[in-house]
Amino acid sequence: MEMTSSVARGRRRANPYLDLESYDPEADLMVLNLGPQHPSTHGVFRLKLYLDGEIIVKVVPFVGYLHRGVEKLCEKLTMVQLVPIFDKNDYVSPMMNEQSLVMAFEALLGVEVPRRARYLRTVLAELQRIASHLLWLGAFAMDLGGALGGGATLFMYCFRERELILDVFEELTGCRFHYNTHIIGGNRHDVPAGWAAKVHSALNVIEPRLSEYESFLIVNDIYIERTRGVGIVDGALAMELGITGPVLRAGGVDHDLRRDAPYHCYDEIDVRVATAEAGDCEARASVRIAEMRESIRLVRALIDGIPEGPLGARKPIKTPLAEKATEGHSYAAVESPRGELGVYVVGGGDNRGASPYRLKIRSPSLHVLGCLPYILPGHSVSDAVAVLGSVDPIMGEVDR
Amino acid sequence: MFYFTDSLRSLAASMRNVFRRPTTVEFPAVRRPRPARYRASFALLHDEAGDELCVGCKACERICPSEIISVELLKKESPVTGKKRAYASDFVLDSNACIYCELCVQVCPTDAIVMVKTPEEPAYHRQSLVLTMERLYENEKHRPLSWANATLLAEMQAPESKGATKVAESE
């Protein structure tokens, strides 16, 4: 992990604990709640802005509106039953959630996953990354350009492409979203006949359309003016706050779990990690689009070479008490489209060890939201919305 | 400052789309064909002889993460073979809270419960979406069954299997 000179550049960093009385006694500060109900806060998220005219002076984020008690539920259900519940954690990229959970359980139980299942998991993870980034692109365009306007057009295009990937998943698992296709020790659904051809045809449609979207939005001068220099998160701030994923890489830090701590079959292929220097919204967007292209390349390289072999290391599930772990603890992390999604599990809970004693979710979006009080002051309200769109928080995993 | 020229590029990109065929499917007049493994609702099955497959073992009730299945066991004489065997006297599946995880299909020892490819119709009352045993057996007759059942899933996942599934899936 090497740091580039963005640290030395000394980016502006605001004081999140600014004492408002000392700010300017003449100023008439207005409190605006970019409140839980808002067309563009990516879920229920409250951002309390102190405004001086249109300039933000202080930002206080409030989370917890979507808290569902997942970690407590994990102490009650058994390890076998938890996988479909965990889909809903980061509800936009369910494959990543399932994979991080089963990887943590497999590390806890000492299960070795057969190669065919690991390979298939790699392919599914990369396809899910494309789908998640397409959703991000549509939502980001809507934040910039309006739900009735140019943003909505790009939103529809992105969802049209995303349908192709969801159709591919539908062929494989039966569900378009929230698949429950992973089990401890392998995968539940095997590749049907003709699946590779369907993946290829989907990717052949998506890749040229990505260039169309770039000509629609990314090289547009209006978009560049909106996003260049806005919301700069430099590498040092990101590392202090524990931010990972595209936000970190856009700040210049070259760190990607797929290459640096490989899991599944990532050690067999060469993942080209995209970084950018500037750390602003434009850099984050370009990193994500580069990641999309890289994922398309990876899937194309992998999809035709799925190895033969068994799909699971354990016998198929027949009871919820199939897997028991009475002691030990483990941590497993995947590189989700938002960053490092990790699961820390301590064994030895209820049901004679079939349930975890404690399960902690390390969600990337929670850390990313921590950077908002540092980078938003000094910008205007429109920039706040653009920044929130570009850091792509998913409140399901922030609040769990 | 090249707002005009860049805008012309965006305008061209959106106008190009006007001349493509729209991707809308006019649901519910037109329905998309669903793949063989699609999961949308449930059905209980009979075997070839006409006897109910469900033995009331409550495996699905125990595995369900949402706890929506409730099964009652009853031992009685089979109307087909004449021998005494276990049946389910009542089987209720509340699809209001179902998360469509397919775990109940996975664990069934007799392949009795499977999923079907068409969802239940929207209704005005929650009670209409609670699937009773009659409705589950009705679904077997009237709705297209999904490809997966417990034996096929176990074949896919078992450590002895090799390679892709041999089952050809049409449609």
Added chain:
Amino acid sequence: MNPWLRGLLYALLITNVFLTITAWSIWFERKFSGRMQSRLGPTFYGPWGLLQPVVDGIKLIQKESLIPASADKLLFVVAPPLTVVLALGTAAVIPFSSDIIAADLDIGVLYLLALGSLTIIPVWMSGWSSNNKYAMLGAMRAVAQGVSYEIPLVLASLVPVVLAGSMSLSDIVRFQIKNGWFAFWPPGPGFFAFLFFLPASLAEANRIPFDIPEAESELIAGVSTEYTGMGFGLLYLAEYLHTLVISAVASVLFFGGWDGPFAPGLHWMVLKTLGLFAGIFWVRWSLVRFRSDQLMSICWRYLVPGGLILVMSAGLWVHFTRGGG
């Protein structure tokens, strides 16, 4: 004919025609934007969804019209109809053909610009009277934007006036019939005046890419946040009406009004207006919006100096081709 009767008939005619066209422009927009987004628009009500505006109107009328308890009731209720009235008022001087014009004023352009600048006031009223921070932010932005973009609008409209030598709209059209449309001849001032007129008038009408006052993703609905029912319907309608009026004015000032390669008349005017109208929708559904300070910088740094240069060049052209005047 009795001038009062004539005026009344024209008022009724223009109001009905314009409001009907505006109502069906909602249908057109939804269909056109649907096609641009690779989907069908409304298809359910009537063939091709043509009865959609009727159904939308019924829906809005039967909704409960809420007035917030702490709102300024008079301003809140008066603002939406006032917007519609001002937008319709500008249609009084537009020449639809050589003999269809409601009021052939000698100062037609001045009247248009005056009413256009008045339209900022009801927008501000609706934002202020809502007693809502989002609405107030939208209102303040609308006032800043509207007042700033007045200047390029005036300067761009002055170019046809200088070239034609008269402020009356029908005189401008007659001049273009004889000497060529201003958007194409004279090549310098005319074409660039149109290019400046278009963003300035889009900013006056709060259309994307200048729709900061009603930015849905930042301020829930901008100035119309607290409006429901027919109040919202009128504000919504007024925006389309304003756009229609802009298209009509632009086709009169720059594209020759009722002139055409053959058989000049009302149909050419209708064709040009609707063509520009569709073009404005095309722009709306393809571009993202500007931030408010970028909007201001475009106005003051590029459009105002450019407009001044254009007016001077138009004056120079007139001086050298017609020897002063």
